[in-house]
Amino acid sequence: MNAPHPLRRREDLHLEFKSAEALARPEAIGREVAAMLNADGGEVWIGIREENGTAVEAQSIPDPERAAESLLDSLVDRLNPSPSHAEVQVKPVKVEDKIVLRIDVVPSSNRQPYALIKSGGWHFPRRIGNRIRAMSREEVFNREPEADLEDASRRIREERERIQEAGRDSMCLLLEPACEVAIDVSALADELRNDLLNNPARIGFRRIDWHFAQASEAPRLGKERVQWGWGFPEPAYRAEVRAHGAMLFECALGALHWKGEEREIWPLCLLEYPISAFRLARLILQKPATDETPIIADMAFFGIRGWKLRQGSPLDGSLFRIHEAVEYPEPDQDLTWAKPLVFPFTEIRETPDRCGFRLVRRVYEAFGLPETAIPREYDRESGRLVLPE
Amino acid sequence: MDLNAIVEDQNPWWREPTRRTAGRFPVRRDLQGVLLEHVLDLEDRRATVVLGPRQVGKTTLVLQTADDLLDRGWPPHNLTYFDFSDDRILQPVTARQVVDAHPVGFDGEQPRALLLDEIHLAPNWPSWLKQAVDRGGGRDRIVVTDSAASLLREAGRESGQGRWDEHRLEGLSFREFARLMADEEESVEEAWRRTPNLLERYLATGGFPEHVAATDPQSVRRRLRSDIVERAILRDLAGHVDRVEPVRDLFVYLVQESGAIFSAQGASNVLGPDVRSVRRWISLLEDTFLLVSLPKHAQRASTGLKNPQPKIFAADHGLISAFSVLPMQEPALRAQAFEAVVFRHLRDVARKLGGELSYFRLRQDLEIDFVLETAEERLALEVTAARQLKAKKLNRLRNAHNALKADRSFLLHGALIEGEPEGLTALPLQRFLLDPLDSLTGNAR
Numbered sequence: 143m144n145a146p147h148p149l150r151r152r153e154d155l156h157l158e159f160k161s162a163e164a165l166a167r168p169e170a171i172g173r174e175v176a177a178m179l180n181a182d183g184g185e186v187w188i189g190i191r192e193e194n195g196t197a198v199e200a201q202s203i204p205d206p207e208r209a210a211e212s213l214l215d216s217l218v219d220r221l222n223p224s225p226s227h228a229e230v231q232v233k234p235v236k237v238e239d240k241i242v243l244r245i246d247v248v249p250s251s252n253r254q255p256y257a258l259i260k261s262g263g264w265h266f267p268r269r270i271g272n273r274i275r276a277m278s279r280e281e282v283f284n285r286e287p288e289a290d291l292e293d294a295s296r297r298i299r300e301e302r303e304r305i306q307e308a309g310r311d312s313m314c315l316l317l318e319p320a321c322e323v324a325i326d327v328s329a330l331a332d333e334l335r336n337d338l339l340n341n342p343a344r345i346g347f348r349r350i351d352w353h354f355a356q357a358s359e360a361p362r363l364g365k366e367r368v369q370w371g372w373g374f375p376e377p378a379y380r381a382e383v384r385a386h387g388a389m390l391f392e393c394a395l396g397a398l399h400w401k402g403e404e405r406e407i408w409p410l411c412l413l414e415y416p417i418s419a420f421r422l423a424r425l426i427l428q429k430p431a432t433d434e435t436p437i438i439a440d441m442a443f444f445g446i447r448g449w450k451l452r453q454g455s456p457l458d459g460s461l462f463r464i465h466e467a468v469e470y471p472e473p474d475q476d477l478t479w480a481k482p483l484v485f486p487f488t489e490i491r492e493t494p495d496r497c498g499f500r501l502v503r504r505v506y507e508a509f510g511l512p513e514t515a516i517p518r519e520y521d522r523e524s525g526r527l528v529l530p531e
Numbered sequence: 532m533d534l535n536a537i538v539e540d541q542n543p544w545w546r547e548p549t550r551r552t553a554g555r556f557p558v559r560r561d562l563q564g565v566l567l568e569h570v571l572d573l574e575d576r577r578a579t580v581v582l583g584p585r586q587v588g589k590t591t592l593v594l595q596t597a598d599d600l601l602d603r604g605w606p607p608h609n610l611t612y613f614d615f616s617d618d619r620i621l622q623p624v625t626a627r628q629v630v631d632a633h634p635v636g637f638d639g640e641q642p643r644a645l646l647l648d649e650i651h652l653a654p655n656w657p658s659w660l661k662q663a664v665d666r667g668g669g670r671d672r673i674v675v676t677d678s679a680a681s682l683l684r685e686a687g688r689e690s691g692q693g694r695w696d697e698h699r700l701e702g703l704s705f706r707e708f709a710r711l712m713a714d715e716e717e718s719v720e721e722a723w724r725r726t727p728n729l730l731e732r733y734l735a736t737g738g739f740p741e742h743v744a745a746t747d748p749q750s751v752r753r754r755l756r757s758d759i760v761e762r763a764i765l766r767d768l769a770g771h772v773d774r775v776e777p778v779r780d781l782f783v784y785l786v787q788e789s790g791a792i793f794s795a796q797g798a799s800n801v802l803g804p805d806v807r808s809v810r811r812w813i814s815l816l817e818d819t820f821l822l823v824s825l826p827k828h829a830q831r832a833s834t835g836l837k838n839p840q841p842k843i844f845a846a847d848h849g850l851i852s853a854f855s856v857l858p859m860q861e862p863a864l865r866a867q868a869f870e871a872v873v874f875r876h877l878r879d880v881a882r883k884l885g886g887e888l889s890y891f892r893l894r895q896d897l898e899i900d901f902v903l904e905t906a907e908e909r910l911a912l913e914v915t916a917a918r919q920l921k922a923k924k925l926n927r928l929r930n931a932h933n934a935l936k937a938d939r940s941f942l943l944h945g946a947l948i949e950g951e952p953e954g955l956t957a958l959p960l961q962r963f964l965l966d967p968l969d970s971l972t973g974n975a976r
Contacts, residue, residue: 343860348731348858348859348860349728349731349734349735349859349860350728350731350732350734350735350748350859351728352727352728356727356728358724358727372724372727373723373724373725373727376721376724377721377724377725378724378725378726378727379727394725396725397725397726397727399714399725400726401744401746404714404715456746457746457747459746530747530749531749531858
């Protein structure tokens with residue numbers, strides 16, 4: 143139990159001191175450990191009081207064996223991936239005549255980044271010198287194991303195929319966090335019923351707009367998911383949020399038609415529905431997701447052959463009618479993209495409309511229309527959809 | 532332009548028998564079938580009077596009737612349409628002059644259809660209509676339209692009895708609106724399922740057919756304001772009052788207060804004119820069909836006479852959003868629109884069932900928005916735009932139901948409500964609007 147004496151040493155990249163009281167706040171200890179796992183490893187001492195970063199006094203930890211065991215359990219629960227014995231060990235250590243705890247942290251570079259699970263969300267702290275800061279988006283992405291993104295992409299592809307097999311003519315938009323976020327679907331069902339689905343203003347839409355924040359009946363709570371919709375499986379749409387953070391929005395192609403020629407997509411429907419999905423995702427994920435949580439977004443159109451799209455905004459009246467509606471030029475029945483888009487959640491939180499716009503832009507491209515053909519109601523400068531009052 | 536030229540221009544099928552004029556209005560109003568049936572029923576000698584506010588679609592209705600008659604083989608030269616509000620008319624034209632302006636090819640032995648639009652602009656039209664019905668013996672099938680009730684009243688309802696049937700044409704019902712928005716070969720129910728915001732669009736734009744197809748609800752509001760104020764009020768009422776501006780102000784005030792219990796004193800206090808003037812102007816405004824009153828329910832007939840206290844509603848809910856300074860999503864405005872739209876559809880139900888509509892109010896916490904009294908039963912209908920049904924509100928409704936001695940009570944709501952509140956029938960607004968009669972009588976699909 144004897145170890146190199148920590149007293150009078152200073153905190154640095156590899157060394158952190160916590161008083162005995164810190165045991166009452168295992169989350170704070172977890173943050174220190176996660177930060178070291180995401181850096182170069184080191185030691186976290188519990189029961190060492192520090193002054194200005196220098197260890198000055200050892201404090202006895204009552205029942206140290208049990209405290210060590212309990213702390214390790216807590217770390218295993220709070221960190222993702224859960225640390226192995228080789229990565230994190232908690233040991234009772236005698237310093238002068240007091241028993242304190244020492245946490246030895248040895249990261250595995252192929253398992254970084256390690257996330258601290260806090261309030262249902264994932265956080266990625268990293269130790270820099272003797273301080274901690276949140277990892278940047280780039281750091282998280284660079285370190286995000288390809289496998290996680292691959293897994294999420296695979297899940298999204300499989301979901302898309304399931305919808306495709308159902309044979310409905312529809313537009314679907316799928317959002318899938320690359321790392322799991324925990325959503326309380328029961329609480330979400332209540333919020334949808336009591337507020338969101340009766341109050342589209344929560345996502346900045348009016349009732350007359352085209353959005354997913356309305357339902358023909360109360361939302362249904364299923365196994366680890368909540369669903370709502372309008373008249374589905376008859377047209378027009380359904381939406382689903384799953385407990386691990388995945389979201390599905392499926393809208394019948396018929397519901398994208400409002401006026402104009404037969405099988406003509408109404409540009410405002412095409413713009414507003416996806417943007418409303420991202421605004422809903424922002425609201426639903428804002429607590430459980432962290433800024434860095436990568437969200438994979440995929441869009442697909444089934445049965446699109448023969449459908450048309452016209453450039454410009456319908457609110458321009460006859461100017462809009464001057465342009466001819468362009469038919470989907472490919473012979474395929476379906477329009478899908480090989481690569482989904484990936485947005486760190488911070489982008490969805492800060493500019494949800496821009497995320498939706500990026501998906502819509504792909505649709506215009508697929509119809510052979512330039513970006514400028516997208517209705518001007520999407521303000522390119524502010525990155526916001528601004529509908530007239 | 533002389534009268535014959537105008538008449539010929541308004542009846543292009545005289546020159547080209549295949550010519551149709553209402554083709555750009557493909558959707559038929561519910562009343563259209565009634566008119567067509569009436570004209571084709573040669574056993575019925577009575578005329579038909581269609582009453583409704585300006586811009587509600589009366590002209591389209593009669594032109595569609597003309598098209599349908601021609602499609603069914605009605606002799607083109609025996610069909611005369613005339614719009615007395617044609618701007619090219621410089622001198623007043625009588626109905627007799629129009630009738631006499633028949634074309635070459637007119638067959639006097641065959642029945643003749645006369646579709647006369649805005650008849651009140653024809654001098655002495657009531658006496659002409661009485662004589663035409665009495666002497667025609669059913670050979671002249673006459674349909675006239677009017678947008679000013681006062682003139683009809685002047686014509687004398689008594690003299691009209693047995694001579695003509697009155698039909699009210701209101702703004703589009705939700706079903707008519709959905710039919711207008713539906714794709715070809717798409718049913719109303721399919722259009723409604725396809726378009727989640729259909730009801731919201733209906734609530735925002737109102738039921739004036741000329742405006743509902745507009746893409747931008749804001750422009751609908753603007754157009755309604757100018758058209759209604761400029762044409763229906765400033766122009767139509769100009770000859771009936773010294774200054775028309777205070778009447779316009781009263782109209783805007785009443786629309787903004789739609790659904791409130793009317794107090795002439797209250798309006799006088801707010802707007803300035805004396806109570807007598809307010810009462811007279813109310814009568815004029817009601818004659819434009821743009822405002823509709825709802826009497827207080829009288830459990831004893833004598834009570835009703837002593838204390839009428841009507842509520843005044845905008846005839847079409849589109850007027851509420853058009854004249855409001857608030858955006859449509861404002862809860863108070865939404866609640867007003869809900870009530871106005873329910874009232875509009877209940878008027879149809881009451882006409883079909885021969886029932887009477889009123890509101891019930893015993894005291895502040897014991898009231899019901901609408902009471903529909905038919906020969907068979909008394910129905911109570913409470914309307915709410917609230918998101919949640921609070922127990923307190925339900926209890927108040929049950930108490931009011933008991934005080935009113937209603938046979939059945941309905942709660943018309945726009946929320947996502949699960950289950951059935953005890954003793955009441957909770958009816959989603961859109962289901963009611965799609966089938967008002969059936970949803971109240973229990974025959975909803």
